[in-house]
Amino acid sequence: MSTSTPQGSGLKPSLGVFDVVAITVSAVTPASSVFVIAPFAIQQAGSGAFLAFIIAAFLALMFAWCYAELGRAHSSAGGEYVYAKRVFGGMAGYATFLTVMVALLFIPPVLATGAATYLNGALGTQFDTQMVALIIVATSYLLGILNIKLNAWITGSCLLLEVAALLVIVVLGFGHATQPLSILVQPQFVDHGVMSVAPWVLVIGAVGTALFSYNGFGSAVLLAEDMHDRGRSVHRAVLWSLALVVVIELVPLTALLIGAPSLQDMLASPDPIGYLLSAHGNPTLSRLVSAGIFLSVFNAIVAIVIQVGRVVYSSGRDELWTPSLNRALTRIHPRWESPWLATLFLAVPSAALSFSSNLAELTSFSVLLLILIYLVVALCALFSRVLRKEREHPYRMPLWPLPAMLAVLGAGYLLVNLLLGASHRDLLIIVGIFAIAVIFYRTNGRLSPAFQKL
Structure with a gap:
């Protein structure tokens, strides 16, 4: 605990594995991934x-093993930036922290913009x-400051509604199976x-794009x-979260393709x-x-906001900012x-991004940041035992x-490929993120006893 942290201000251990999985899977929001993100993958690859x-899913498992090992060895609300700092040093920690912050800044407005369509549909x-x-982003931030145990029950309940909405797609798709299974392994797309x-x-x-739809399992x-046990079972929460997310997303996607009356018209x-x-x-x-999807996306943003609070809280405790800001x-x-x-730290800029008119651009940039974060985590898992x-x-x-190496390569x-495009x-x-990381580290990081001892 750093000297800037007020006495008795630590996070209260009140969650079990089930609670963490409920919040984590809600943050992934499988329904919005299927309804909002998966259509981008269908447009890309038919x-x-x-x-x-x-x-x-295979790559995600490699990353999940990386998160599970690092999360258990370096239990901290700071997550990725703590791993990067401890394994590769202060500059890597700052660069990772700012990258995570920008990703968390972009994801809520991406999801909220897609959710608006379903609200109108409902x-x-x-x-x-x-x-x-x-309104969705602003309200989510206000709800995110409530007691985390209460939010765990809220997000868990909404997750059940989310799964129910996806079951409709499963029943309709498999109940009216029209396309042969071969379209799944012999992919087709519409070309002119x-x-x-x-x-x-x-x-x-x-x-x-598919990884983006699964993203969030590592945020456990x-x-x-x-957690009650202060992270001793966090690896189980990571792996269970990924398993549930893959099943909840892959089954409806399969039903969607198999149940299309005309594959060409659907694609x-x-x-x-x-x-x-x-x-x-x-x-x-x-x-x-549509109502179920809207509620699921709203639920997801609340869960993501909770995660934002933990990362920013950890950054203040580790004295990444000025002394007065660290105390706040x-x-x-x-x-x-x-x-x-x-x-509430990112509430205003995140809400402002809601006025971006291009959901596809927001999504593509978010994917780029997430892959960059995954690469950092994979490298940390590869070298943590050695360094x-x-x-x-x-x-x-x-x-x-081997899993860490495959995660790095993937x-x-x-x-x-994303950078080339x-x-x-x-x-x-991205260049600006790294430039700011250098400035922050030289002005705050090297002078922060808590960050240097991290």
Whole structure:
């Protein structure tokens, strides 16, 4: 505990593995991944989206083992930046921290913008998308400062509604199976209005989007200090979270492709989910599903906001900022027992991003940041046992270092491809993140006893 942390201000250990899994899976929000993110993969690779999700699940397992081992060995609410600092030094810690912050800044408005469409679909209204997204993000931040145990029950309950909405797709798809199973392993896409065999380059290109849809399973490590056992079972929470997310997402995606009356029409549709609901459902069912999806995305953003609070709280405790800001960020609310100022830290800029008019650009940049973070985690898992021999690793991933090496190779390959296709604006933002990291480290990090002892 750093000297800037007020006495008695630590996080209260009140969560079990089930609670952490409920919050973590809610943050992933499998329903919004299927309804909002998966259509991007379908547009990229056609029915090859299925193989992209399979490959992404394999890669995600490699990353999950990395998170599980690091989370158990370096239990901290700071997560990735703590691992980077301890394994590779202060500069790496600061760069990772800022990258994580920017990713957490972008993800809520990405999800909220996609959710606005489903709110209008549920109510039959035409509310302004940007205004709805703004209200969703702002409200989520306000709810995020409540007691975490209460939020665990809220997110867990909403998760059940989310799964129910996805079960509708499963029942409709498999209940009206039209397409042969071969379309899953022999991918097809629409090329200038004609069905063609999807090349592997398209399938691989969609893996990053699929990973984004699974993203969040590793964030269980951010709640290690909130657990009854102070993180001794956090590795189980990570692996259970990934297992549930993959099943909850992959089964509906399969049903969606198999149940398409016309594969060409579905692949050409900007809303493949809506296409299936219109073909096999009815207007009332479509509205109920839309309502379920809206609630699930709202639920996800609340869960992500909780994670934001833990990372920012940890950064204040580790004295990454100025002394006065460090003291503010480590304040625990006397009634809600949450780091409320830390939780609200990104509220205003995140809400402002809701006015971005291009959801695809927000999504692609978020994917780029997440792959960069995955690469850092994989490198930490590969070198942690070697460079930090003094630290025990109570949980050890199977077949180490092979999973960590595969995670490094997978993340590295995806990152190179994403950087080659990135816009100049995105590249400038990334360069800016590293430049600010250098400045922050030289002005605060090297002078922070807590950060240096971390």
